[in-house]
Amino acid sequence: MDLSMLEFWILLSTILYGFVRGLPESRCERISVPMCQGIGYNTTLMPNFVGQGNQSEASIGLQNFYDILEHDCSPYLRLFVCSVYVPMCSDYLPGPIPACRGLCEEVKNDCLPALLKTGLTWPQKIECTRFPEPPELCIQQPPEEEHNHTSQVNDLLIDDHIRSFKSSIKSCPTNMILVDNTCVKVCNSDSKYSASDRHLFEIWSGVGSALCIIATVFAFLTFMIEPKRFRWPARPILFLTICGFISSSMYLLRWILGSFTCTGGASIMKPYNLLCVSIALVITFCEFAFCMWWCIFCLGWYLSAAKEWSTEAIERISQVLHAVTWTSSTMPVIYALVSNNITVNEFSGLCEINSYISIICQMVCVLAGAIMAVLTSVALKNVRKALIYAGRSPYKLERLIYRLGVISSGICFPLFICLMCYFVDTFAVALMKTCLRLLSAIFASFWVFSSKTFKSWNKILTPPFSNHKNFHNVPATKV
Numbered sequence: 001m002d003l004s005m006l007e008f009w010i011l012l013s014t015i016l017y018g019f020v021r022g023l024p025e026s027r028c029e030r031i032s033v034p035m036c037q038g039i040g041y042n043t044t045l046m047p048n049f050v051g052q053g054n055q056s057e058a059s060i061g062l063q064n065f066y067d068i069l070e071h072d073c074s075p076y077l078r079l080f081v082c083s084v085y086v087p088m089c090s091d092y093l094p095g096p097i098p099a100c101r102g103l104c105e106e107v108k109n110d111c112l113p114a115l116l117k118t119g120l121t122w123p124q125k126i127e128c129t130r131f132p133e134p135p136e137l138c139i140q141q142p143p144e145e146e147h148n149h150t151s152q153v154n155d156l157l158i159d160d161h162i163r164s165f166k167s168s169i170k171s172c173p174t175n176m177i178l179v180d181n182t183c184v185k186v187c188n189s190d191s192k193y194s195a196s197d198r199h200l201f202e203i204w205s206g207v208g209s210a211l212c213i214i215a216t217v218f219a220f221l222t223f224m225i226e227p228k229r230f231r232w233p234a235r236p237i238l239f240l241t242i243c244g245f246i247s248s249s250m251y252l253l254r255w256i257l258g259s260f261t262c263t264g265g266a267s268i269m270k271p272y273n274l275l276c277v278s279i280a281l282v283i284t285f286c287e288f289a290f291c292m293w294w295c296i297f298c299l300g301w302y303l304s305a306a307k308e309w310s311t312e313a314i315e316r317i318s319q320v321l322h323a324v325t326w327t328s329s330t331m332p333v334i335y336a337l338v339s340n341n342i343t344v345n346e347f348s349g350l351c352e353i354n355s356y357i358s359i360i361c362q363m364v365c366v367l368a369g370a371i372m373a374v375l376t377s378v379a380l381k382n383v384r385k386a387l388i389y390a391g392r393s394p395y396k397l398e399r400l401i402y403r404l405g406v407i408s409s410g411i412c413f414p415l416f417i418c419l420m421c422y423f424v425d426t427f428a429v430a431l432m433k434t435c436l437r438l439l440s441a442i443f444a445s446f447w448v449f450s451s452k453t454f455k456s457w458n459k460i461l462t463p464p465f466s467n468h469k470n471f472h473n474v475p476a477t478k479v
Contacts, residue, residue, distance in 0.1 A: 028043035028044065028045055028089035028090070029043060029044060029045070029046070029055070029089070030042060030043055030044075031043065031044050031055070031086055032055050033055055033058060033059045033062065033082075033085075033086050035059075035062055035069075035078070035082070036062075036078075036082035036085070036086040039078060039079050039082055040079070041088045041089075043088070043089045043090075044086045044087055044088065044089050044096065045087065045089035045095065045096045046058070048084065048085050048086065048087055048096065049084050049085075049087060049096070049098060049130075050084065050085065050125050052085070055086065058085040058086055061085055062081065062082075062085050062086075064123070065081050065123075068081075068111060068115065068120070069081070073110050073111035073113075073114045073115075074106065074107045074110035074111050076103060076106060076107050076110075076141050077107050077110075077111060079099075079103075079139070079141075080099050080103055080104060080107045080126075081126070083097075083098065083099040083103075083139050084098075084099065084125075084126055088139065097137060097138060097139055098131055098132060098138050098139070099131055099138060099139045100131060100132065100133060100134065100138035100139060100140045100141075101128050101129070101131040101132065101133045101138075102133070102140060102141065103131075103138075103139060103140055103141045104126065104128035104131050105128050106141050108122055108128055193347050193427055197347075197427045198347065200431070201347065201348070201427075201430065201431055201434075202255060204431055204434070204435055205251050205254075205255060205348075205431075205434050205435075205438075206251075206252065206255035208248075208251075208434065208435050208438040208439075209248040209249070209251035209252040209255065209438060210248075210252060211438070211442065212244055212245070212247075212248035212438040212441050212442050213245060213248050213249060213252060215241075215441075215442045215445040215446075216241040216242070216244045216245035216248065216441060216442075216444075216445050217245065218445065218448070219237070219238075219241040219444075219445035219447070219448045220238070220241055220242065220245065222448040222453050222456070222457070223238050223241075223448070225456055225457075225460065226452075226456055229452065230448075231311050231315070232300055232304075232311050232314040232315050232318060233297070233300025233301045233303065233304045233311070233314055234297075234300075234447065235300070235318070236293045236294075236296045236297035236300060237297065237444060237445075237447045237448070239289070239293045239325075240290060240293050240294065240297065240411070240441065240444035240445075241441065241444055241445050243286040243287070243289050243290040243293065243441070244286075244290065244438070244440075244441025244442070244444060244445070245441075246282060246286045247282075247283055247286045247287060247290070247437070247438075247441065248438055248441065250279050250282060250283050250350075251434070251438070253279070254279070254348070254349055254350055258349070259346070259349030260273075260275060260276040260279065260349055260350055260351065261276060261344045261345065261346050261349050261350065261351065262346075262349070276344075276350070276351040277342055277351050279350060279351065280336075280342060280350060280351035280352050280353055281333050281336065281337075281353070283350070283352075284332050284333055284336065284352075284353045284358070285329050285330065285332075285333050286329075287362070287437065288328070288329040288331075288332055288358060288361075288362060289325060289326065289329035290415075290440070290441070291361075291362040291365040291366055291415065292324075292325040292328055292329060292365055293325060294365065294366060294369045294411055294412070294415065294444075295365040295366070295368050295369040295372075296321050296325060297369070298368075298369035298370070298372035298373045298376065298408070299321075299369075299372055300314055301372070301373070301376045301404065302372040302373075302375055302376045302379075305376045305379040305380050305383070306375055306376060306378075306379035331358075332353065332355055332357075332358040332361075333353075335355060335357075335358075336353040336355065341353060341354060341355060347427075347430060348430070348434070356422075356423075359419055359422045359423075362419055363416065363419045363420075366412060366415050366416045366419065367416070369412065370408075370412045370416075373404070373408045373412065376404065377401065377404070377405065380397065380400065380401050380404075381401065383397060384397050384398065384401070403447075406446075407443055407444070407446055407447055410439070410440070410442075410443030410444075410446065411440045411443050411444055412440075414436040414437075414439045414440040414443070415436070415437070415440040417432070417436055418432075418433050418436035418437045418440070421433035421436070
């Protein structure tokens with residue numbers, strides 16, 4: 001019943017994605033900044049060229065240019081400033097269209113003398129060396145005879161840019177190629193990571209995911225052999241290993257099949273293919289569920305050790321714990337589908353869901369579990385003292401305390417560091433993030449590693465006829 005509930009939520013997420021994916025998507029948004037309305041284009045795309053994520057931030061940034069605009073020193077000044085803060089967007093392009101370096105230099109030559117007279121300088125954020133030159137696609141100044149249109153761009157000029165972009169591959173910006181009349185980013189064209197970095201990442205993620213699959217499969221099969229050995233409060237180990245197995249299988253699948261974010265040498269664009277998005281949803285679901293089950297694992301042991309709940313008492317609330325865990329794990333998936341918050345990570349070759357709210361929630365679960373693990377350790381040590389005082393041997397209890405301490409530390413510390421890595425974007429951190437996530441799942445599977453487990457496997461793997469090894473020693477008269 002537990003596995004069927006997991007399958008149900010995964011199926012529900014896939015259906016929801018199929019529904020949302022069929023909805024029309026609008027990349028461009030209408031310009032709402034008053035100063036940049038009526039300049040020849042009416043749609044924009046954020047973030048802009050100074051890193052601002054929405055038009056409200058862009059409007060605040062434009063306030064710094066009011067003094068320059070008051071000089072009215074160039075007929076193209078408003079066009080140029082708006083092309084930086086509220087850049088033009090087209091459905092034919094994967095990103096916003098910048099101003100040309102020639103337009104910047106034209107405005108700078110017209111306005112710099114007036115700025116110097118008032119004690120102002122040319123802003124560093126719009127230094128002309130930052131802007132491209134033709135044949136890259138960019139916004140140029142209109143011809144001289146159109147200077148009377150002081151604050152507007154000829155719509156025909158913009159259309160000419162788009163037509164020339166669609167008809168010639170030379171119009172694509174650097175690191176982009178023309179695919180179906182659309183400029184698409186070339187795979188792995190980001191200079192942030194080298195080819196050796198990507199190769200090293202693939203090796204570590206591939207080997208780590210293979211080791212994680214081996215450990216989690218062994219733990220799962222051990223549970224299937226002797227399910228009565230893993231009752232509550234140890235039962236969440238089963239679901240931790242299942243989540244770890246599914247996540248590591250996705251990484252191994254990526255390692256075997258190659259990058260899911262590239263097709264024919266070009267990066268995939270929205271709407272992303274179903275396989276890439278489905279893997280991102282499954283990984284997100286399992287990673288969130290892993291953190292939840294870690295918290296439930298610590299809660300079960302806390303209730304057992306500190307509150308003296310019996311196994312049967314914890315089992316009576318197990319259905320509630322399942323409902324809370326699996327339902328909560330679908331929230332980041334549903335949010336990603338509704339908000340279309342799915343991006344491409346060319347370094348890992350996977351689609352991913354960027355939600356800092358989800359990361360913070362996972363960190364809260366991990367910390368809550370760590371606190372309950374500490375309280376459980378204190379309670380078990382008090383029980384140990386009571387056993388010694390009563391003259392009974394604490395050997396088995398000490399083994400349990402040691403076992404809980406090692407496995408809890410092995411799950412908690414790598415998992416929390418992994419979550420912190422989401423806030424830093426470097427090669428070392430990206431590699432550490434994946435490896436630590438897999439390591440926490442491997443430590444969860446260590447719970448089944450005991451002498452009882454190996455004895456059980458020995459009974460299964462030993463051939464049945466081996467029990468008759470003394471048959472030939474029986475005297476012939478008795479045969």
